[in-house]
Amino acid sequence: MSNILTIFIGMALINNFVLVKFLGLCPFFGVSKKLSNAASMGLAVTLVMFLASAVTWPITHYILAPLEAEFMSTVTYILVIATLVQIMELFIMRTNYGLYSAFGIYLALITTNCAVLGVTLVNARESFNFIESLASALGAGAGFALVLIIMSGIRERLDTSNLPKSMKGLPVAFLTAALLGLAFSGFSGMV
Amino acid sequence: MQLVAAILLVALIGLLCGLAIYIVYIRVPHKVPGLGKIDEINKLLPGMNCGACGYAGCFAFAQEVSRNPQLASQATCPMLLGNDEVIKQLEIALGVSIDTESMNKKAMLHCKGSSENLFDYSGVQSCKAASLLAGGFKRCPYACLGLGDCMRACKYDAISIDGDKGIAVIDYVKCTGCALCVRECPQNLINMVSGRSKVSYRCNYSEIRVIPGRERCNNGCTHCRKCFVACKYDAIIWNKEKAVPEFDSAKCTLCGECVAVCPTRTLEYFQPAISPYAV
Known part of the structure; x- marks a missing residue:
């Protein structure tokens, strides 16, 4: 149990995907302008990471490993994750339209997000078991959502503040990202 | 050998993935009506x-x-x-x-642009700015200034500016009736008309008792009622309040009497390209 908690905290804070491993940087700047958008993107990414880990674990251990074809894992994972997202989108659209509109375009967008692929590759590299893989996916998703929500909150606040003209918009967002990264580096060595 | 096996493996997984999407697409019921x-x-x-x-x-x-x-x-x-x-x-x-x-709506400009210039305007090239200076640089206070505020608002390239007349020209084929241009015009010259209109009334000057349109421009409506009298099919209704003709395109046979009789050529056929009734 403590092992699972360690993995969760480790993926969420210490090895945070955005600020420490620098994965998923496009949504970090693209979708962090509004708090509501950031929250739904964070939720969508967490959901997809969780399902992707759940699906790729048996593929790694029951198909790729016995055939000694682990070198094909990147290609296979991309295929499987893309399929998974498509199926999930179809399913949500047909069963729960309210949820579908809440996810909006983000569900389709994260089909090829590197953070999602990253978490499955990390799971394979660290040779986690099934439960550990799920914990690591949830941790990575929670960390991603946390950073996205923090960033969008700061950016919403900065939009209304009196900044020098040359710093408005992206420049100050980059500076904020750097300071956030510095802050998150304080977590290293915690576990 | 390993290469071929890897290719086959990925092809197989891809095939299975495609099959899975297909099955979900066919099998999952539509719960939302x-x-x-x-x-x-x-x-x-x-x-x-x-x-x-x-x-x-x-x-x-x-x-x-x-x-x-x-x-x-x-x-x-x-x-x-x-x-x-x-x-x-x-x-x-x-x-x-x-x-x-x-x-089915189309934007129509109620001005033919023959009002002469009072002075040379060389300020900000925008109708909104020009209209603030003594009501515009045209003799008629209702005239199209032709600086293209509506053209810039149009997302479909349906509006261009006729340099000779200095007015906006609307391409009725490209016009989608989105009405983005209507609120851009500071002179309120553009309004939305039915896409099946047959005759268009190209003047915005309706205050008959102050100054007749003729003094302001060669194509202004003089409120002479000739078109109303000329129409044999009751397709023109005379609006007594504004003293302007209104058209009932269902009754109009496009005989052309009103267009021919208009002394100032204020009346025109609606764009023939879009109206299936036009000759």
């Missing part, structure tokens, strides 16, 4: 994703319409409005009747 028609409706739409309907693209419009068929009779795809056959198919697919007549 109407959503099953999305593909059928999407095929009827032009697929240009122009966004004129107000949704993110043709597929988004198909989604909204299939969920809420009543939407189609309030706002439909402007690209389809001229195409009765597709509209009929859309009506069958949705099970509602679409009143194209009330939705």
Whole structure:
């Protein structure tokens, strides 16, 4: 149990995907302008990471490993994750339209997000078991959502503040990202 | 050998993935009413994703319409409005009747631009700015200033500026009736008319008792009622309050009497390219 908690905290804070491993940087700047958008993107990414880990674990251990074809894992994972997202989108659209509109375009967008692929590759590299893989996916998703929500909150606040003209918009967002990264580096060595 | 095996493996996984999507697509039931028609409706739409309907693209419009068929009779795809056959198919697919007549709108400019310039205007090149300076630089205070505020508002390149006359010219084929230009005009010269109009009244000067239009411009309405008298089919109704003619395009036979009799040529045929009745 403590092992699972360690993995969760480790993926969420210490090895945070955005600020420490620098994965998923496009949504970090693209979708962090509004708090509501950031929250739904964070939720969508967490959901997809969780399902992707759940699906790729048996593929790694029951198909790729016995055939000694682990070198094909990147290609296979991309295929499987893309399929998974498509199926999930179809399913949500047909069963729960309210949820579908809440996810909006983000569900389709994260089909090829590197953070999602990253978490499955990390799971394979660290040779986690099934439960550990799920914990690591949830941790990575929670960390991603946390950073996205923090960033969008700061950016919403900065939009209304009196900044020098040359710093408005992206420049100050980059500076904020750097300071956030510095802050998150304080977590290293915690576990 | 390993290479071939790897290729086969990935091809197999890809095939299985495709099969999985297909099975889900076929098997999962539509719980939301109407959503099953999305593909059928999407095929009827032009697929240009122009966004004129107000949704993110043709597929988004198909989604909204299939969920809420009543939407189609309030706002439909402007690209389809001229195409009765597709509209009929859309009506069958949705099970509602679409009143194209009330939705088929075109922007019309109520000025022919023959009012002369009072002074040379060399300020900010915008109608809104020019109209603030002594009511514009034209003799007629209602005239089109031709600096192109409406042209810049138009997303479909349907409006151009005629350099000789100094007025905006609307291309009725490109006009989708989105009405973005209407509020841009500081002179309130553009309004939306039925796309099946036959005769257009190209003057905005209606205050008959102050100064007759003729003093302001060569093509201004003089409120002489000649068109009203000339019409044999009761297609022209005289608006006594504004002293301007109003047209009933259902009764109009396009005989051309009113256009011919207009002494100032204020009346014109509506753009022939769009009106199926036009000669």
